[in-house]
Amino acid sequence: MGLMSQFHTSINYNKKIFLIFEIFLATGETSHSLHYQFRVGSSTARNIIRDVCESIWNTLRDRELPxxxxxxxxxxxxxxxxxxxxxxxxxxxxxxxxxxxxxxxxxxxxxxxxxxxxxxxxxxxxxxxxxxxxxxxxxxxxxxxxxxxxxxxxxxxxxxxxxxxxxxxxxxxxxxxxxxxxxxxxxxxxxxxxxxxxxxxxxxxxxxxxxxxxxxxxxxxxxxxxxxxxxxxxxxxxxxxxxxxxxxxxCVLHNFVRKQEAASVDEDIDFQGLSGRPEQLPANGRPPxxxxxxxxxxxxxxxxxxxxxxxxxxxxxxxxxxx
Known part of the structure; x- marks a missing residue:
């Protein structure tokens, strides 16, 4: 969560509020669990998560998804x-x-x-x-x-x-x-x-x-x-x-963090990955x-x-x- 900590300073939230969001996103803990950890209501925790998500999207979307x-x-x-x-x-x-x-x-x-x-x-x-x-x-x-x-x-x-x-x-x-x-x-x-x-x-x-x-x-x-x-x-x-x-x-945090880490996909991995889902044709029944x-x-x-x-x-x- 180090990169997340660097990022949260650019958003106008106090540390406790952003920590609730970080723990939820990074661990998948429920708002009910966060309610006990931080002594806030479950609905308050959900509202915090929603509001921080909206701020992150508004802050990063033009930069990370131009x-x-x-x-x-x-x-x-x-x-x-x-x-x-x-x-x-x-x-x-x-x-x-x-x-x-x-x-x-x-x-x-x-x-x-x-x-x-x-x-x-x-x-x-x-x-x-x-x-x-x-x-x-x-x-x-x-x-x-x-x-x-x-x-x-x-x-x-x-x-x-x-x-x-x-x-x-x-x-x-x-x-x-x-x-x-x-x-x-x-x-x-x-x-x-x-x-x-x-x-x-x-x-x-x-x-x-x-x-x-x-x-x-x-x-x-x-x-x-x-x-x-x-x-x-x-x-x-x-x-x-x-x-x-x-x-x-x-999604925008995914792009943000990967670019910060200068990460790359392992090019040595190789598999067929053929999908087993049924064929779906366009509305007219056949491709052009x-x-x-x-x-x-x-x-x-x-x-x-x-x-x-x-x-x-x-x-x-x-x-x-x-x-």
């Missing part, structure tokens, strides 16, 4: 290519369920496929596991694809309002800049997902491995987030609006032909110009005879 620019996305893509060997990938996107106590009179609104009650954090992570964009607060019953569609990031992506760099050559062919996600997301020219099914060609299996290798970084980011802020591991006994404020604050061709082009690139020595073993396919 508006995306063309230059920032180009830099993110260069880092993805350098660290995870997926060219023109600007970020990895996924959703995380944060478990909450069932809100009164909410019915099944927050009930998710894991059979718990939750709100959803949807995030785009860069190659180092820092967040580029986040959206939090949707109820757990909504799918990742549906949440993306209605989020500010998703609307900007699907309406071509993001400052995405123009397609550029890799070898003798132009490739667009893309984000990568799992099967829950639609396949579009700027958002790729794995090939569905099990009876895949070797080229497609290699693509799925390379896609998974890039996409897993957002899962690593969620893991680091929950490991550092243990409150996100437990069922949170607060109303959904307060939990949303907590999640937003945790352009998006299918783009994915095929990347797949071909990974077995020709940008081959990784270990990819065939990881994808469980027989390497070509010339290797």
């Amino acid at each position: 508006l995306l620019t063309k230059e920032a996305l180009e830099l993110a893509a260069k880092n993805f290519d350098k660290k995870w060997q997926f060219p023109h990938c600007m970020g990895a996107i996924d959703g995380k369920h944060v478990t909450v106590q069932c809100p009164p009179k909410s019915g099944s609104e927050f009930f998710n496929y894991k059979k718990t009650f939750s709100i959803v954090l949807q995030a785009v992570a860069d190659a180092d596991g820092n967040f580029l964009a986040i959206d939090a607060g949707d109820s757990g019953r909504h799918s990742d694809g549906g949440i993306l569609k209605h989020s500010s990031f998703g609307k900007a992506l699907f309406n071509n309002e993001l400052p995405i760099p123009e397609p550029a050559f890799i070898g003798d062919k132009k490739f667009p800049y893309v984000f990568v996600g799992d099967e829950a997301y639609p396949l579009t020219p700027n958002l790729l997902r794995p090939y569905p099914g099990r009876a895949l060609s070797d080229t497609r299996r290699v693509y799925n491995y390379r896609h998974s290798r890039a996409r897993r970084i957002v899962e690593c980011a969620f893991g680091m987030l929950a490991q550092r802020w243990a409150a996100l591991k437990n069922r949170i006994h607060m109303n959904p609006d307060s939990v949303t404020k907590l999640v937003l604050a945790a 032909r352009e998006a299918l061709d783009i994915r095929d082009n990347f797949a071909q690139l990974f077995v020709t110009d940008l081959v990784l020595p270990w990819q065939y073993q990881r994808a469980n396919v027989t390497p070509p005879a010339f290797l």
Whole structure:
């Protein structure tokens, strides 16, 4: 909590109030436990946590989650290519369920496929596991694809309002800049997902491995987030609006702390990470032909110009005879 202690001096709260927040976020203790430790009411402890979260978000959001620019996305893509060997990938996107106590009179609104009650954090992570964009607060019953569609990031992506760099050559062919996600997301020219099914060609299996290798970084980011802020591991006994404020604050603190520590993701970790969730198609039932061709082009690139020595073993396919 050393970095947190450095940070709290910039916010106008006394030490006791911020200590209540630190202990709650870092250990996941309940407001009822904090009530006994600090001799404040349980509702007072919850109000303190909510207010500090709101102040942290308002203080850090512009610094730690600035508006995306063309230059920032180009830099993110260069880092993805350098660290995870997926060219023109600007970020990895996924959703995380944060478990909450069932809100009164909410019915099944927050009930998710894991059979718990939750709100959803949807995030785009860069190659180092820092967040580029986040959206939090949707109820757990909504799918990742549906949440993306209605989020500010998703609307900007699907309406071509993001400052995405123009397609550029890799070898003798132009490739667009893309984000990568799992099967829950639609396949579009700027958002790729794995090939569905099990009876895949070797080229497609290699693509799925390379896609998974890039996409897993957002899962690593969620893991680091929950490991550092243990409150996100437990069922949170607060109303959904307060939990949303907590999640937003945790995300900007995640970026703040990681940059302060100059931390980096372990590049030696390598696993397939293939998702087992069912395929979900866009509303019209099929991805556009352009998006299918783009994915095929990347797949071909990974077995020709940008081959990784270990990819065939990881994808469980027989390497070509010339290797």
